[in-house]
Amino acid sequence: MHKQGHWGYLFTLPFTINILVFVAFPVVFSAYVSFVKWDLFNPPEWVGLQNWQQLFEQKVFWISVRNVFYFALVFVPLQTIAALIIAHLLNQAIRGQTLLRLFYFLPVVTPWIAGGVLWAWLFNTKYGLINWLLETINLPAVKWLDSKHWWVVVGSVALVNVWKGVGSSMILLLAGMQNISKEMKEASQIDGASNWMYFSRIVFPLVSPMIYMVMILSTIAAFQAFDVFLSMFGSQMSNVPERNMVTNMLIYRDAFQLFKMGPASAAAWALFVIILGITLFQRYFEKRWVHYD
Template sequence: MHKYNHWGYILTSPFVLGFLLFSAFPFLYSLYLTFTDWDMFNPPRWIGAANWIQVVQEAPFWYSLRNIVYFALLFVPLQTFFALIAAYVLNQSIRAKGLYRVLYFLPVVTPWIAGGLLWKWLLDSNFGLLNLIAGYVGFGPYKFLDNPHWWVVIASIAVANVWKGVGSSMVILLAGMQNISKEIYEAAEMDGCPKWKMFTNIVIPLVSPMVYMVLILSTISAFHAFDVFLVMLDSPATVKDQLLTTNILIYRDAFMTFKMGPASTTAWLLFILILGITLLQRMMEKRWVHYE
């Protein structure tokens, strides 16, 4: 058997080399860059912890952190809630169930360029469809993306992101609901359990592992949000500091002002934040997630 062992190394080497070259090395090199001054043209110059001190002392970083946390607090619960409702409805015996599943999942495969332009038109303060409808019923017009209040702008983008991502979460939750035994539903119906109690007391506890996974994935997705802001806001060079997110700030520092040290530092601070939130969610898992 030993003479065949080399085939294992040969067949796994592409993956191992790819991981080392395109994941492990950039990951560690970015940590090194946080302690250097590098403009992508001249060799990196070691400056110690100056980048870390500079980033946490500048207002744009705290603006971006505030905005992305607010964005996540809106996006994660909304997406999880609507995905849970959609999955439960589509798990029932209704007509054209396959068509509805396709329609719910269609935004997931829609490019953000098309989806972002669509939402920019919907939310336009002058010609947007939402303001047109609001005008017919005697409300508005409202400013969404050009509102002077940062929280209105971020909330508008969060709603668009929910539309984009609810389909993928719905598929995960739907898969969990379809694994629930029909005997459980039949027993609940024989006991006269209302539909809403069946949903809250049976379905949600049994799919809580799927809900937990959706929360983890949605949280990471929220803190990684970049293309939605890139499309729905102006150019990264002209975005106001009050509307910055961490990824827009990283992009601006790295590829527009060529400050790779601060950009890498912001990326690592974001990584630490995501890691901390994920560990907190992991600690809370045993309190509400039921695996049996």
């Protein structure tokens, strides 16, 4: 038994090293960097709470927090509702079911570069397909990504993120729906339940754990959103107006364009605290509407 214990430690050693080097060390080091002045080239200089004080005094930080909250308020409900509806439709006995599932999942595996180019063209003020459709019904063209109103720009990017992520959420919800026995649907039909009653009284409560998980994952993804903004605005974050900033864009700009690693690390930890708080808030209300029986 003693020798078997040594073999166990030996086989888990690569995983342990991976956790220590690529997870534990970066977390501890980033916490340390949030208290120093460091530009990646010169030795770190301890400044204490100066980075945190400057962070909370920056107007652009609070603008980025406002924008990421708005982004989440648009993205999470739209993606969850769209994924739930699509999953319910694809759970029916319809023709081309496999092809439709592939069609809805295709954006998930589409690279952000290709998706960003596509949606940048769709949102183009002069030549975009969306504005062309608006003009055909006598509506004015909209500056989706160039608007002076931050909520239009951030909301437009949130719609792109819904297009990208709805497929993965749909797969999770579809898996939950397929665990519902056919006998339960047949029993509801015998009792005279309509399709809406079957969906709202049986399907929705039974898949509520999956819906809750989708909402948790979508909320975390919303507050960590970066690649969608990078693909829509390009890599030059310094050219993005501050009114359109979200927190991860601010972290990227400070760290890798301005080489201010201290403020960037402080902003990253502030974002972590925000995500943790929202997740705990969602956990608090879990037992009120999630049915595990």
